[in-house]
Amino acid sequence: QSVLTQPPSVSGAPGQRVTISCTGGSSNIGAGFHVHWYQQLPGTAPKLLIYGNNKRPSGVPDRFSGSKSGTSASLAITGLQAEDEADYYCQSYDSGLRTSVFGGGTKLTVL
């Protein structure tokens, strides 16, 4: 299993708000390491969505936002659109493993 824990799936109707959680521990998120989020559309490579806990790269809509508290982080998507249907992954660093670590991914379904 992954070092960072994400729910396998979430869903929402168009226009709604959904959140995806990412739970770690004291050697990664809780140790102060930043959390990054990626969106992976079917058949494509992951795309950086949020970095440094809450920063958006140029071109990412402000419907996407990130937050972090304690040993967990969250990705929020507001105004859900059909094109948001994808897999989402969180990433941080683990001081015990001394590597970047990823969550297992969450599949977002737009109803």
Add this chain to the structure above:
Amino acid sequence: EVQLVESGGGLIQPGGSLRLSCAASGFTVSSSYISWVRQTPGKGLQWVSMIYRSGATYYADSVKGRFTISRDSSKNTLYLQMNSLRAEDTAIYYCTRDLDYGGTNDAFDLWGQGTVVTVSS
């Protein structure tokens, strides 16, 4: 256009070797931090290796001693030499560029399209 393009994947028998290439355009690999990240249905995304601007190299424990990352500045290309391949190395291999935003840890802002490695007899 800023991009990474991987090649070199394929079907290989256990114990065999394969060299992946990652051609960069629009930026200089020797001025960047570049990683290989692999993805499997079972284990998800896994960081494999990184090469720093300085040339220093780092590896995940699962590939240490078997994989070697390198670069050719004249060709602006990264490589991943994979030896003693195992079934569990089967994955899509992506090369990625570090955003280098000054934060606490790496964020990968540019990904190639990936190349598929299948280790099977």
